[in-house]
Amino acid sequence: MADDKKLLAEFEIISLDDIVVVQDSEGTSQKEPPERTQNKNEIEIAREKLAEKLKILKEKQKEQxxxxxxxxxxxxxxxxxxxxxxxxxxxxxxxxxxxxxxxEHGEESKSTIEAKHAKFEDYEKARRAELEKYLRRYRENHQNPELKRSQTSSLSRGNSKTGTSGETSKASKLGKPNRRVRRVQSERVWEKKRIQQCEEREANNQTLEE
Structure with missing residues (x-):
């Protein structure tokens, strides 16, 4: 921009008011002096150069x-x-x-893992044994009611002959619910124990994974 201002300073800026039209005696206008025309052309050229430089400058600014x-x-x-x-x-x-x-602690970790695996195997064996015991007891509880009912009916018939059928029936009625209560209680205890074992097994599995 400083170069452009310096370039413009070398020229004389004129306006239309500076142009003087000279008329002859016949009233016809004469052409401008050659010096004025030359100055005007130089100004236009300078303006074109300045516009070109401004355009180049804007393009450079955009690129930057x-x-x-x-x-x-x-x-x-x-x-x-x-x-x-x-x-x-x-x-x-x-x-x-x-x-x-x-x-550094490889051997210690290995022995710890082996101990955990051994403990887990023992736990699995105990769990399978408890499960087999539970299934066996469950099957016995489902098979024995028929036998117990037949024994109770035969006992009732024998007591009726001796005149004690009323007392036997009363005893059977009182004894049967007690057996059911004990069985339900034992099943609940076993269920709680099984749940506790499952929780312990899950905890052992998480410990082994860690």
């Missing part, structure tokens, strides 16, 4: 703006890549530290 934006994007990308690289390095250091610690 695009370059600055691209540089900013490159800097942001470089920052992200550096952060990612540092994060990976930190993770690698942590993994290396864990591996070194695992090598």
């Amino acid at each position: 703006k695009l370059e600055r934006e691209q540089i900013k994007r490159d800097v942001d990308e470089l920052k992200r890549s550096n952060e990612e690289r540092r994060r990976r390095e930190d993770e690698n250091r942590k993994v290396s530290a864990k591996q070194e610690k695992g090598v």
Whole structure:
């Protein structure tokens, strides 16, 4: 811009008021002096040059703006890549530290895992034994009612002959609900015990996974 102002300073800026029209005696106008015409042409040329320079300057400013934006994007990308690289390095250091610690305590960890597996196997054996015991008791409880009813009916008939049928019936009525109550209670106790064993097994599984 300073060069453009300097360029314009070398020329004389004129306006239409500075142009003088000279008329002859016949009333016809004469042409402008050659010096004025030359100055006018030089001013137009200077204006065209100035406009061209301004256009070039705007294009350069636009290019510089695009370059600055691209540089900013490159800097942001470089920052992200550096952060990612540092994060990976930190993770690698942590993994290396864990591996070194695992090598130092490898034998101890191995023995601990073996002990946990042995304990888990013992627990599984005990659980299977309890389950088989529960199933056997369950089958017996479903098979014995028929036998008990037949025994109760035969006993009632025998007591009726001796005149004690009323007392036997009363005893059977009182004894049967008591047996049912005991059976229900035992089943509830077994169910609670089974749930507790399942919870212990889940806890052992989580411990082994860790």
